[in-house]
Amino acid sequence: MPLNDELQQQLIKDLLIESTEGLDRFDREMLVLEKGQGTPETLNVIFRVIHTIKGTAGCLGLPKIESVAHVGENLLDTLRGGKLTTTPEMITTLLAYADALRAMLNNLENTGNEGSADYSILLQQLQDFQTGKSPSSSAAPAPAPAPAAKQTWGLFDDESAVPAVPVAVVASIPPAPDAPPSTPSAPPPPPVLVENAGVEKEGAARGHSVSDSAIRVDVGQLDKLMNLVGELVLARNQIVQFTNQAQDATFINASQRLNNITTELQEGVMKTRMQPIGNIWAKFPRVVRDVSLELGKSVQLVMEGKETDLDRTIIEAIKDPLTHIVRNAIDHGIEMPDARRAAGKPEEGVLILRAFHEGGQVNIEIMDDGHGINVARVKQKAVEKGLVTPENAARMSDRESFNLIFLPGFSTAEKITNVSGRGVGMDVVKTNIEKIGGSVDVHSEAGHGSTIKIKIPLTLAIIPALIVTSRSERFAIPQVSLLELVRLEADQAKKGIEMLYGAPVYRLRGQLLPLAYLNKELALDPSASAPAAPGTTDARGSEAAAVNIVILQADGRQFGLVVDEINDTEEIVVKPLAKQFKGINCFAGATIMGDGKVALILDVLGLAQHANVINEVRDRSLTDKVKTDGRASDRQTLLLFDVGAGGRMAIPLSMVARLEEFPRSQVERSGSQEVVQYRGQILPLIRVADYVRAAAGADSQGGDLMQVVVYSEQGRSVGLVVGSINDIVEESVTVKRDAAGDGILGSAVIQNKVTDLLDVAAVIRSADPSFYRAEAGAAPDLKVA
Amino acid sequence: MSDSKQFCTFFINGLFFGIEVLKVQEVIRYQEMTSVPLAPSTIRGLINLRGQIVTAIDLRRRLELPARGEDQLPMNVVVRTDDGAVSLLVDEIGDVVEIQDDVRERPPETLRGVARELVTGVYKLKERLLLVLDTEKTVTLTAA
């Protein structure tokens, strides 16, 4: 009656779970021991973990795991017996030994066999610890004995009855008095119940008592249940919708009850899939210890909110990203002890992991008190690696700069270290987190440390979503990406939506947001394929009156999505799309609406990329385009403006950081310089009209608002005050130099009109000679034909 | 005793096709569909099959046959695939036929283009030829 295959598989699965938990406990207790906080029970717990693995592996026919476990068990048994005390090197070796067991178990899980890795050196070390330190110990290690020649069982009062009894074993049993409770030769009795109840440490307390009120449930079973509940929610939605038209009170009541029960059931089932985040944090003390030891740093790990529950799918998905962030924080964030001392900080760095629920999301923060992110260096690296153009880098805010570390191909490490230089970058971390609908953001303060904030939806299967309509098709937008809704009436739309970079933008409280039109991006209607003019959503219709903008956030950046109609917010059940749709990244899945019809769920990040509204992507493609176009045909994208009566001028759009409007009342004076407060900084203003010929005092026109072109160079900005912004054009221009001088580079015919090209550098230089001082020769050049 | 197989049959543009009965989950009448923007034109949309979202592939387009008339509503032949259920849109449903394996022939040379790749075998029946489709290949769309 051999174990049948199915049972064998099941038992191996159990062994994997049991051993993984056990080895985590092993690590935890080892660290307790290392800190000198161990109790007698600590070593017992550690020993039992290995003992159990050995016994079970043996019975399941896993000889390699069994024999490796055996060697460690010997050493641990000796330690436990008090014949040997632990040393730091021993603990390091034992932790490595636990990793070896993990590796074999992983192999078993992934390939079905124990793997071929050679652990003889590690095992030799363990044996050396045992023999080297206590050569005369009575528990001197026997090399794992060959089971074949061994006696496997026996009865104490009938030793001879056992087949193939090697006498040696029986003889080794010392004669003992008959009476319990103890023999002179026996070690002190193990701690008994009463003693344990008080002393029990966390590790020991997580026993596997069968009578525990918790049971193990197959994850597949839970997933099935979750799917069924999903179906039930859909059916409920349909019925509730139907009820809205119903008259029958009994039916309405029943429907109401169904509604409530379904909601409760849904919550209940979702709760069964929840696990505390502490489950994955449990391994971090070990990670932090190993990494800081390797780097010669001293780090204290603080964990807050271990009990915060997450859906198990999410737990799985964030395990690796979190580990990477933690390693990174120690490697790149926290300084060496001497550097910390020099900076007036305690030598021991602090790494805080914090988890909490907020607004239907799980927030996870990883904070270190290291030196923070060096903005200048991050920018420089990003430019060197060609990830952003120098111009873009210069005009980035600190926050935008921090997020550069998430770009593919970015790594601030001067040298690739063993710790974080593993070929996985923060970009992978970001991708993985975004895959599960989460977002990641980084904040940093020079000298004080960095914080990485991760936000993740509580559960994946059922999410709140905003339903929108475009061309009478419904789409669901996950609420996590949603920032706000804006409705512009026709006249507002005309003013509010501008064209910039050849694409529509909307100015939301001073911030320029790129706009994407859902109709156009999804090619919903052939006639809508041309970019809609500002202020119209629908080139054909009379309903062109108002514009509905859904302000979304993807990748830490914001953009506006123009849709025909904004409907309701609903709880939707996310269903994956079939393989036939793999190539389309605009959709995150599909769902069934209350009326039984299918609606697609928008993938906000994918859509943003598709529409080219995410800055990096967009800036890069634009820069490339300008470059190639420039070479090929001298086409340039130019900003057209005037500086008063007849003063029609242009500058290359690539020199424009932003376009802003400031009320005149906001202008202040700093000495003789006009300034405004802008994004937390002082922005000096230069009235262009004062520096170019033939335009004196022209800026007095216009109302209360001043039109300002913000120009940035090497982190410094200046505002060029102009009369009005007129247009952005892409044209091939031929510059006539004869008109050059007095703040003018030359002139060209643009849109059939003679237009002067502003010499930005000259104007700034004459207004503020110190502006370019920092980097001689870095003045911008206008490409001229 | 020679092997026999049962086929679920249907018509597309006058041609007579079949799919092994074991591969067919069910046959249902026309369902309202949600089209998927940016998807290959072969995909007509998504249907709600009792809470399950199923992709509908238009076999006329898949086989590069002329489009169905506007007024003609297709039927769904829902097949089981490695990737879950997929609906194949056909013009009209035929009977389930049982065929001895020995009447099987290789696809005729006149069968060209995509159809040649998707048709695994041809059975000569009394009145007409039955073209048997490979479901896995049929539902696998190469980059459109």
Next chain:
Amino acid sequence: MPIKTIITVDDAATMRKMISFTLKGAGHDVIEAGDGVEALKTLQMRQVDLVLTDVNMPNMDGITLTRSLRALPQFAHTPIVLLTTESSPEKKAEGKAAGATGWIVKPFQQEQLLAVVSKVLGI
């Protein structure tokens, strides 16, 4: 073959499951306990024909369990078999002193388990 009731005491669920499967396959009734304390609690309400207990367990180990059971009149003669590891002759001695009936070395084959059970139960 008479049906016997056997309790298997082990903190490793996998081990319990395997033992339980083997013994049930041979037609016995099997109950499980995760450590000595749990076994004691269970056995205060139930009589069994055989106790199979692991030696190393949290809360209460197999030796202590044996000693505790032997102190109870209803378990004075119930066979108790220790599941032990080959490298611990001392444990065997201790087990014998505590009043255990026999031992079986982990890991074992199913046949060996059945052999010792038959032997001890005299069936």
